[in-house]
Amino acid sequence: MKFDFLTIEGNIGSGKTSLAKKIASDFNGKLILEEFADNPFLPKFYKNSKSNAFPLELFFMAERFNQLSGEKSEIDLFSEFTVSDYSFFKSKLFAQNNLEQDELNLFNRLYNIMFSTVKKPDLLIYLHADIERLQENIKIRGREYEQNISNNYLKEIEKKYFDYLKKQNDFPVLMLDVSKQNFIEDDKIYNQIITEIKEFEEDVRIKSLILG
Numbered sequence: 001m002k003f004d005f006l007t008i009e010g011n012i013g014s015g016k017t018s019l020a021k022k023i024a025s026d027f028n029g030k031l032i033l034e035e036f037a038d039n040p041f042l043p044k045f046y047k048n049s050k051s052n053a054f055p056l057e058l059f060f061m062a063e064r065f066n067q068l069s070g071e072k073s074e075i076d077l078f079s080e081f082t083v084s085d086y087s088f089f090k091s092k093l094f095a096q097n098n099l100e101q102d103e104l105n106l107f108n109r110l111y112n113i114m115f116s117t118v119k120k121p122d123l124l125i126y127l128h129a130d131i132e133r134l135q136e137n138i139k140i141r142g143r144e145y146e147q148n149i150s151n152n153y154l155k156e157i158e159k160k161y162f163d164y165l166k167k168q169n170d171f172p173v174l175m176l177d178v179s180k181q182n183f184i185e186d187d188k189i190y191n192q193i194i195t196e197i198k199e200f201e202e203d204v205r206i207k208s209l210i211l212g
Contacts, residue, residue, distance in 0.1 A: 001027045001081040002198050003122035007171075008085050010127035011158050012149065013137035018184050019127065019193070020085035026194075030079035034086040035063055043145040045098075053098040057107060061091040061114065068118040088118045089168070093160040097153075121171045123200060125193075130179040131155060165206065174200055175208040183211070 006023065008016045017033060024031035036042060041056035068088055092115075095107045129137070131151050138146050165173050174196060183190040189211050196209060 001029065002200070004081050005119060005122045006081065006083040006197070007087045007121035007124045008083065008127065009087050009090065009124055009161070011129065011134055011154055011161065012146070013134040013141070013154075014127040014129045015137065015178060015183070016085040016127060019125070020083050022184065022190065023194075024083050028080045030082040032067055032082060032084035032086075034060075034084075035067075036060075038063070046145040046148065049098065053100075054103045054107070057091065057095045057098060058110075060094070061088075061107075061111060064088050064091055065114045065118060084121075087121065087124060088115060089164065089170075093157070093164055097156050097160055123197065124165075124171050124173045125197070126161065126165060126173055126175045128158075128175060128177045128179065131158075133179050169205070172200065172202065172204055173206040175206065177208075177210040181211045 001023075006020075006029075008020045008023075010016050020031060020033070023029060039056065039059050041052050041059055045052040045056045064086065065088065068084075092108070092111050095104055095111070099107060131154050134154050135149075135151070138149060165175070176193060176196070178189075181189045183193055192211055196207075200207065
């Protein structure tokens with residue numbers, strides 16, 4: 001694989017974990033997955049977001065920092081590269097969307113300290129899917145606490161990602177529209193993704209592509 005550290009990002013239900021797992025398996029990569037199931041505040045958040053948002057976001061940020069800080073210091077002799085299904089900066093985006101201003105101020109102070117030390121991706125792949133496709137994927141995977149996520153919430157998260165990625169200069173971004181495609185079942189689409197990764201020019205800051 002051309003890049004030492006790939007990150008797959010996207011909205012809830014966009015296929016981040018599926019793509020990260022497939023790339024790691026096919027190209028002998030070390031896989032880092034977000035440990036969302038270990039967050040005790042997640043089911044509570046979807047029932048009562050206001051009272052559970054702050055501990056939820058702090059827990060996620062601490063877990064992401066712990067995983068990515070370890071990745072920066074560890075050398076894996078048995079893997080060609082590393083691929084993760086999340087980025088550290090998503091902590092900030094979800095916090096902006098979910099926290100009250102006083103909570104966000106404290107959160108950002110901690111975030112800024114951590115962000116300066118965590119490993120940044122050599123290439124970030126952003127999977128874009130329209131809201132209808134996201135909701136379809138959410139229902140298919142069947143996590144009970146996700147079934148009432150609103151379209152508006154998904155649109156808000158999407159906007160946060162778009163705004164951040166347009167402005168940041170920490171890593172290059174490959175944006176792929178997967179709204180109408182299934183890269184797990186369609187080898188042609190998956191191979192197109194791999195080709196785009198391998199041929200991505202390092203002096204490009206951001207590239208957008210509709211697959212198919």
